[in-house]
Amino acid sequence: MIDFNGYLFVDEYTYMIALDSMKHFTSLTIVPLKLNDDGVDLNDLEVKVKERRFKSQNKEFWAIYYTIPTYHNPTGILFSPTVCRGIVALSRKYDFLVVCDDVYNILHYDNKPQHSRLMSYDTRTDADYVGHVISNGSFSKIIGPGVRVGWLEVPPRLKPQLRHSGIINSGGCFNNYTAGIVGSLFELQLAQPHIARLYAAYKERMLAAIAVLKSELPNTCRFVTPSGGYFIWIRLPDQVKASEFLEYCFEHEKITFIVGSRFAVEEGKGQQFFRISIAFHKKEKLVDGISRLCLALKAFIKSVKHT
Template structure:
C-alpha cells in the first residue's frame, strides 16, 4: 500500500504513530490534547452555532462569511472573544487589538516572518514547546539562543546578558530579535512566571527593543487562585516609556477543540499595521473566516462559555488526581513541579538517570509513554534527567492509575540501574 493511500485513511494527528493515543494497549501520558469525552459534545453545540450563524448570513449579511474576510477578522467575532477574555482575565481586552489566526502556530509563523530580521535571534527558555522549536528551525538564518529557566520563570540575568551580547540594529525589520516563552503554566514545566520576572522581561524588552511573544494557550486554565496578571499586562500603555513590545499568542485548541484551527493574536498598536500589511496575512484575508463566524455564534448563544467551563473543571480534576497520585508514590530522589494550572507536570530524575532510557523501560514494562526532556531542548540533547506528563486526554481514574504504575515502574527501573 502506498504512503498516499495510507494517509487518506488517517483520522487524527496521532493516527499511524508509534504512540497512538487511541491505542488501548499503550497509555500515552505525553499527548497535549483534549480527550474524546471532552470533544463529544462539540457536534451538538457546533450544529446549533452553525445554524445560528448561517441563518444570519443568509438573511442579513449577504453570505459574506464565505468571502475573503477582513485581514484581522470580523469585528463582531473579535468583540465576542474580547468580551469573554476581559471577564476571564479580570482586565480589559480590546477587540481592536485582536487579529484572528488559524491557531497559535500560525500566529507564531506570522510574527516570525513579518517582524523579525532574518539574520536575527530567537531567545527561548532552555526547555520549551517542542513544535514551536520545530517551526523556528525552518527559519534557517535565525539563531536560536536557549536561556536558563528557574522555578519562577526565566533567569533575568542570563536573558539580559545574552540579549546584550547579540543585539544589533536591524535595517530591514521592526525587531532584531524575539524572546519566545509560555509564561502562564509553561510548556513543558507547568510553572507560572512570577510578577517580578514578568516585570523584568518587559524592562529588558524596552531597554534592548526586542519582541516578546507569549504563547498564552493555557491562561484561563487556573486551578486555584486566578494569576495576578498575564505578562502582556506588565507592558502597560500608561507607562511613560511604553512602545509596545509584548504580543499574546492564543488558541482555542485546548479549550474548544484543536480541529477548529482558530486562534488570535493580541498586539500593541505599533505592531498591528505591520501584521495586517503582511502578504502572508493579506493575500487571503482572515486566516479562518468561516470557523471564526461559527465560534462567534457559539459565544453569542453562550455555548462556548459553557463548553470552556466544562473543559476547565475537567482538567482541574485530572490535574489534582494525577499530582496526588504522583506525590504519594514518586520514588525518593525524584522531584515534581506541581503546577497550579495548565496541562503539564514536569518530573526530574536523580542523576545520572536518563529519561529516554526510562521511557524505553516504561513502554516495555507498563506500556506507558511520556515525553523525555531533550525533546523540549533546542539542541535536542539537554535535559535528559527530565520528562513531561500531560493531563489533558485521559480521565482522572485512568490518569491516577497510570501515575501509580509509572511510579512503580520508575522504582523498578532505578533499582535495576543501581544493581546493574
C-alpha cells in the same frame, strides 16, 4: 518584523513544535535561556541579549523572545510577577520583541488568585511605553484541539505590519469558516458552558495526578507542582535517563510519555526530564497510569543502581 540575520531567544525547554518551526528559519540564530522555578533567569536573559544586540537596518526588531509564561509547556511553570516585570523592562531597554504563547491562561486551578499575564506588564500608561509584547491566544485548548482558531493581541505600532501581511490579506484571516462557527458559539452562549465543563475536568485530573505523584513518586525525583495548565515536568535522578526509562515503562506497563530532550533547544540536554500531560485521559485512567508509572520508576531506579 524581525531581521532575518537576528536572534530567537527561547527558554531552554520549550514547546517542541514551535522549536521545530523556528529551525526552518536557518538565518536566525536560536539562543537558549535558563529557566528557574519562577520563570526565565533574568540575569541570563540580559547577558545574552546585551552581548548580541545589533541595529537592524530594515526591520522593526533585531530579536524575538518566544515564551509560554503562563503554565509553561513543558515545565508547567507560572512566571512570577517579578520575572514578568523584568522581561518587559529588558525588552524596552534592549528593544526586542516578546511573543507570549498564551494558550493556557484560563486553566488556573489554584485557590489563590492568579496574577496578571505578562502582556499586562507592558503598560501603555508608562512613560517609556512603545509596545514590546505580543500575546497569542487559541481556542484549540479551550474548545477542542481540531478548532485551529486563535487570536493575536498586539501593540498599536505593530498592527499595520500585520494588517498588510500577504498571508492574512489573501484570505481575510487564517480560518474563516471555523472562525465564524466559534464566533457564533460565543454569541449564542454555547461555548461558555462547554468551557466550564472542560475546565472542571482538567482541574480534577490535575489535582488527582499531583496527589498520586506526591504519594507514590520516588523521593529521588522532583517536580514543581503546577497551579494550572496541562503539564507536569518530572526531574529524574542524575543516573537515570528518561529515554531508557521510557523503553522500560512501555515494555513493562505499556505507558508512554515525552522525554525532556524532545523539548530541549540544545543537543544532549533534558535527558533527566520527562513530561506528563493530564489533557487526554479521563481521571480514573490517568490516576491508574501515573500510579503504575511510579511503580515502574521505582523498579527501574533500583535496577540502574545495581548495574
